[in-house]
């Protein structure tokens with residue numbers, strides 16, 4: 001069994017095993033002609049259940065053969081140009097290489113004595129990101145598992161900085177298009193059910209600053225304590241960017257912590273042409289960035305940045321076995337002092353190898369391409385009588401729906417769109433997402449693949465219209 005331990009004696013076994021696995025994935029990528037096979041959970045579950053975990057196959061090739069059957073053949077492939085559903089990007093090769101290196105060396109970024117150079121690399125990337133944002137000389141931050149954790153940590157710091165023992169009086173203001181992790185964070189932070197104040201958005205799904213001003217005023221009047229305003233730079237459905245300069249101005253005026261959730265919009269930090277869309281982000285107290293969304297990095301790769309490094313102390317706890325207080329005096333860089341996690345992946349390495357291989361502009365160009373593609377797709381949708389599109393894209397998402405040629409009951413239109421999405425998924429020809437707008441069902445494209453072409457979009461729109469019309473035709477038959 002020791003032959004399976006990765007060490008100096010098994011380097012050759014390691015090379016062969018990993019190469020074998022890489023070959024399988026490469027073969028899959030080369031032959032995958034659709035993003036999904038359309039397999040159902042009911043069809044796949046028996047295959048997974050049939051695996052006897054107490055009877056090992058003993059050999060890499062056999063385990064990989066089995067893996068083809070239970071996973072690789074039927075996985076949802078984000079690299080495919082007709083995967084248009086969620087905020088999952090195709091990944092860049094330098095980052096995949098980084099992933100292979102980081103898991104083999106297996107550094108843990110909690111303490112210096114478990115990571116050494118890994119800690120310094122992560123710190124450089126935090127510094128680099130903070131500089132791109134413009135947070136100033138006292139900035140700091142830490143890599144996290146994702147935007148959800150980044151938002152939670154930022155709001156923890158904001159709660160502590162609000163210096164109010166009375167949690168029931170604390171309020172977080174976020175637009176109605178903000179991310180649900182803000183509500184989840186409020187709950188985890190012990191805030192009351194009314195603690196998250198939903199601020200209305202304009203037609204373009206950007207926070208209405210006049211409404212924010214009213215809510216801040218109302219808090220003051222009612223003796224409530226606004227502990228944070230969460231501005232979203234790239235809402236999940238619409239990609240809309242809240243008016244950051246105006247929001248920052250209000251936060252200044254009322255002395256409120258400004259958190260910018262740029263989980264999606266962070267790709268603009270490296271965009272050669274669209275960086276100005278983030279103007280005002282430099283005034284944030286904390287920022288969430290998801291490199292695994294718009295920097296083409298594999299899951300997970302994310303960070304939370306703060307304007308004032310000192311605020312990270314709210315996440316600092318000392319343990320004698322790990323990071324005793326004296327290490328602070330000895331200036332030993334222990335990232336665990338800044339993190340909600342203890343044992344933690346060296347995700348920063350992926351971004352490092354990406355920047356060292358392709359450069360920031362390379363990533364930014366890819367993100368620019370998908371934003372450009374979304375514009376083009378919007379023109380197509382707007383000109384197509386079969387569809388209605390809610391609003392022009394701010395980044396790379398489009399919310400739209402099929403509208404029947406003849407006026408129908410709105411419930412039928414909802415059903416036709418729901419059906420189209422499901423039928424498309426079951427066919428595996430393409431994958432699109434769904435959401436609701438004003439209580440009605442819509443479809444959503446999230447474009448993050450520069451390999452997706454306008455022809456792909458046109459073909460997927462035809463497929464959607466086909467499924468929706470088929471549903472409406474069949475339901476007409478049922479009615480007759």
Ligand SMILES: *Cc1c(COP(=O)(O)O)cnc(C)c1O
Pocket residue numbers: 087145146147148149151178179181232234235236261262263264290302
């Ligand atoms: C995706 C997303 C999150 C959550 O990030 P995870 O990495 O999925 O945890 C938070 N905010 C916004 C705006 C997002 O789009």
